[in-house]
Amino acid sequence: MLKGDKVGLRARHDDDIPILQSELYDDVVTQARANGRPWHPITPGSKDSQFAVDDKERGHAPFSVVDLDSGTLIGSAVLWGIDDHNRTAHIGLGLLPSARGKGYGTDVVAVLCHYGFVVRGLHRLQIETLPDNDAMLRSAEHNGFVREGVLRSAAWVMGEFVDEVLLGLLAEEWKPAPKNRTGA
Numbered sequence: 001m002l003k004g005d006k007v008g009l010r011a012r013h014d015d016d017i018p019i020l021q022s023e024l025y026d027d028v029v030t031q032a033r034a035n036g037r038p039w040h041p042i043t044p045g046s047k048d049s050q051f052a053v054d055d056k057e058r059g060h061a062p063f064s065v066v067d068l069d070s071g072t073l074i075g076s077a078v079l080w081g082i083d084d085h086n087r088t089a090h091i092g093l094g095l096l097p098s099a100r101g102k103g104y105g106t107d108v109v110a111v112l113c114h115y116g117f118v119v120r121g122l123h124r125l126q127i128e129t130l131p132d133n134d135a136m137l138r139s140a141e142h143n144g145f146v147r148e149g150v151l152r153s154a155a156w157v158m159g160e161f162v163d164e165v166l167l168g169l170l171a172e173e174w175k176p177a178p179k180n181r182t183g184a
Contacts (some may be wrong), residue, residue, distance in 0.1 A: 002063075002115055004107040005177070009063035009077055009115070012053045016064045018044060020051040020076050023096045032158050033130055034094060051076060058082065061115070065095070065108055074099035077108050079116055079125075087123035089116055093136075105139040110177055113143055117171045127167040130155065137165065145169045 001010040021044065025031050031039050035050070042049055053062050059082045065075040075095035082089040093108045109127075116122045127145060129136040141147075145167040153161035 001066075002111050002119075003068060004111040004114075006068060006102075006107045007074070007104055007111060008066045008068050009108070009111050010066060012051065012062055012064045012076075016073055017049055017051045019073055019096075020064075020094075021049050024076060024094045025050060027097075029158060030094075033133075034092075036155060038156075058084075061089075061120075065093070065099075065104070067099070067104075074104060075108070077112055079112060079120070082120070082122075087121065089120070089122055089125055091116075091125055091127050091140075100135070105135055106142050109139045109143045109145075113169065113174055114176060117174055118176075123171050125169045128154075128164045129167070130157070131163050131165050137167075140167045140169075143169070144174055146173075 001008045021042065025042065028039050046052075051062070054060075059080070061079040061082065063077045064073055065077050066072060067074050073096070075093060077093040078091075079089045080092055091109060091112050093105060093112070095104055095108075113125060116125050125145075127136065127140050128151065129140070131150070146169065148166045148168045151164040151166055154164045155162050
């Protein structure tokens with residue numbers, strides 16, 4: 001497990017999938033805002049859930065997010081689009097509604113940066129988010145991400161094209177928290 005100040009990122013357990021499915025995916029508006037693919041209903045227990053893990057997939061590193069104090073599942077985090085040649089990846093996360101607004105997102109981004117830069121040896125991490133996603137923008141900027149631009153009308157969300165904000169962080173710009181995140 002990778003540990004931050006408040007959260008742990010661990011391998012996805014089978015019993016996490018129905019919780020993530022019902023709390024994150026089945027919320028149509030939130031899912032449509034978070035994911036670049038169209039929403040469609042998925043049968044409970046289906047292998048087609050975006051939360052099902054294929055351990056052979058090298059370009060995708062999914063985690064379940066747990067509260068370190070209680071061990072409770074509070075969300076999902078991922079490094080996706082991992083490009084080993086260019087040493088880049090994208091960050092994504094989703095917190096259960098009960099976990100939002102408590103500072104977990106900032107800690108998740110910090111732990112994903114540690115994983116990307118230290119564990120995976122990546123050079124660049126990137127986040128794309130909607131301009132009104134203040135929580136993600138704050139979490140990213142608190143961890144050193146820089147707004148690099150706006151992708152105009154880049155996302156189809158609930159019947160309209162909307163902009164996406166592009167944020168990036170390079171390994172040499174990253175300032176890890178003083179706490180040693182060894183996973184111990």
